[in-house]
Structure formats: C-alpha cells, structure tokens
Amino acid sequence: MLIDYHLHTARCGHASGTMQQYIDAARQVGLTEVGIADHIPMYWLPSEKRDPEVAMTDKELTGYIVEVQQLQQANLDITIKLGLEVDYIPGHEKAAEEIISSLPLDYVLGSVHYLDGWGFDNPEYMHKFDQWNLYELYQHYFDTVCQGAKSGLFNIMAHTDLIKKFGHRPNWDLSPLYEQVASTFAESAVSVELNTAGLRYPALEQYPSKELLKVLYKHKVPVTMGSDAHNPQQVGQDIKIARQMLIEVGYKEIATFSNRQIKYCSL
Numbered sequence: 001m002l003i004d005y006h007l008h009t010a011r012c013g014h015a016s017g018t019m020q021q022y023i024d025a026a027r028q029v030g031l032t033e034v035g036i037a038d039h040i041p042m043y044w045l046p047s048e049k050r051d052p053e054v055a056m057t058d059k060e061l062t063g064y065i066v067e068v069q070q071l072q073q074a075n076l077d078i079t080i081k082l083g084l085e086v087d088y089i090p091g092h093e094k095a096a097e098e099i100i101s102s103l104p105l106d107y108v109l110g111s112v113h114y115l116d117g118w119g120f121d122n123p124e125y126m127h128k129f130d131q132w133n134l135y136e137l138y139q140h141y142f143d144t145v146c147q148g149a150k151s152g153l154f155n156i157m158a159h160t161d162l163i164k165k166f167g168h169r170p171n172w173d174l175s176p177l178y179e180q181v182a183s184t185f186a187e188s189a190v191s192v193e194l195n196t197a198g199l200r201y202p203a204l205e206q207y208p209s210k211e212l213l214k215v216l217y218k219h220k221v222p223v224t225m226g227s228d229a230h231n232p233q234q235v236g237q238d239i240k241i242a243r244q245m246l247i248e249v250g251y252k253e254i255a256t257f258s259n260r261q262i263k264y265c266s267l
C-alpha cells in the first residue's frame with residue numbers, strides 16, 4: 001500500500017500549488033491514501049513575531065480544515081486524511097495541546113525544527129552548526145525529539161534525524177543515541193515517519209537513516225511514509241524506494257490513522 005502522510009499546502013507561505021493539484025499528482029503516482037499535514041501556526045510566539053513564510057496564521061486554520069474535508073468529498077476514489085505538522089517546543093506543550101484538541105484531526109506529526117530558538121533546518125542559520133561539537137548537538141537534538149515523543153502530543157514523529165539535513169555528521173558511533181530514540185518511541189507508543197525529503201538535500205538519504213530504521217524496527221515502532229511535498233511535483237517522491245527499504249528492514253505493515261487511532265495495513 002502506497003501512502004504519503006506528509007503533504008503541505010500553499011497556506012504555509014513556502015509551498016506552492018493548489019490542494020487539488022496535490023491530489024491529482026497523488027493519483028498519478030498511484031497513492032491510495034494521502035494525508036495533508038501542513039505546519040501549525042507558530043503558537044509559541046506572539047503574533048507579531050510569527051513569520052508568514054513559515055506557517056499559516058491562526059485565522060487560516062479553520063479554512064485549512066474545511067478545505068481538506070471538501071477535498072475528500074470531491075475526490076472519493078482516494079482516501080484523504082487530515083493531519084497537522086506540529087512543532088515541538090519544550091515548555092509550550094499546553095498551547096500545542098489546546099490547538100490540537102480543538103481540531104478533528106486524523107493524526108498529528110511531531111517535529112523538531114528548533115533547538116533553543118535556532119531554526120537549524122533553515123539554510124539562513126546554517127552557520128550556527130560551527131558553534132557546536134557535533135556529537136553534543138546530536139545528543140541535544142535527539143533528547144529534544146525524545147522529550148517530544150514522551151509529551152503525548154503526537155501520533156507520528158516526523159523526519160526523526162533532521163539534524164543531518166545539511167550533511168553535518170559526527171564521526172562518533174551513534175548507536176547509543178539510536179537505542180535511546182527507539183526505546184523512547186516504543187514506550188511512548190508513537191509511530192515514526194519514513195520521510196523521503198532528505199534525498200533532496202545534502203543529507204542525501206531519507207529520514208531516518210537505514211541504521212536508525214533498523215533499531216526502530218527492532219523495538220517494534222510502527223511506521224508511516226511521507227514525502228514532505230511542498231509542491232505537487234514532490235507528492236509521493238521516492239515513496240516506492242521508501243517502501244522497498246521498509247520491506248528490506250523487515251516491516252510488513254504500514255500504520256494509518258483515523259481520528260488519531262492507529263490502524264495497520266499490509267505494506
């Protein structure tokens with residue numbers, strides 16, 4: 001079963017194309033189920049500090065929900081789930097929870113894009129990698145990801161090793177960190193996303209790496225797939241490669257979600 005649970009929309013200010021174009025593209029790629037998971041409004045910042053090129057505004061949230069529901073009504077041959085990509089910002093869990101619980105979501109993707117306010121996946125702030133010992137940075141990053149998993153806010157942890165996006169990798173053995181991530185995900189009953197966007201960046205591989213994916217599989221962490229598409233051309237991109245990798249690692253089922261409840265389907 002081919003799914004893509006990580007699609008953005010033009011509402012976030014850095015994606016393009018209409019939602020119908022995303023669905024037309026999904027059909028072409030042969031996806032049977034998709035999930036729209038646009039960025040949550042920047043709830044952890046006062047309104048005047050929110051960047052319209054990062055996420056939709058509070059006011060746009062209602063329109064987003066309605067548009068996804070209408071999209072399903074207009075495209076009955078393909079299952080369309082309502083998701084939301086939610087930034088995990090330590091200390092702001094309550095504000096996130098308030099928004100999430102007010103919406104009829106099928107699933108919530110949990111993402112770490114910021115470490116102590118540093119948007120590390122934004123090329124504009126890439127120079128800050130130089131200020132870090134990379135192993136300590138990875139430790140800090142994965143600690144934050146684990147804290148997010150434990151928060152109970154999320155169904156699926158998105159692009160779990162995003163910190164490698166621009167190719168910064170410590171030459172230390174990362175397996176103790178991978179064990180920590182996988183056991184925390186298993187205990188917290190979150191799923192993990194196999195996200196193909198890393199193939200489009202200097203990381204040159206999916207998130208998570210095959211090595212981390214193997215550890216996640218060993219801990220029986222359920223898995224979904226996503227392209228992180230920010231335009232219709234990226235819908236389902238490399239998703240067949242991702243599916244093949246899941247099979248190689250041993251996965252036989254893919255996790256899908258309705259009303260925040262997990263359901264397993266054969267891969």
Ligand SMILES: [Zn+2]
Nearest residue numbers: 008012014039
């Ligand atoms: Zn985005």
Ligand SMILES: [Zn+2]
Nearest residue numbers: 085111158159
């Ligand atoms: Zn993301």
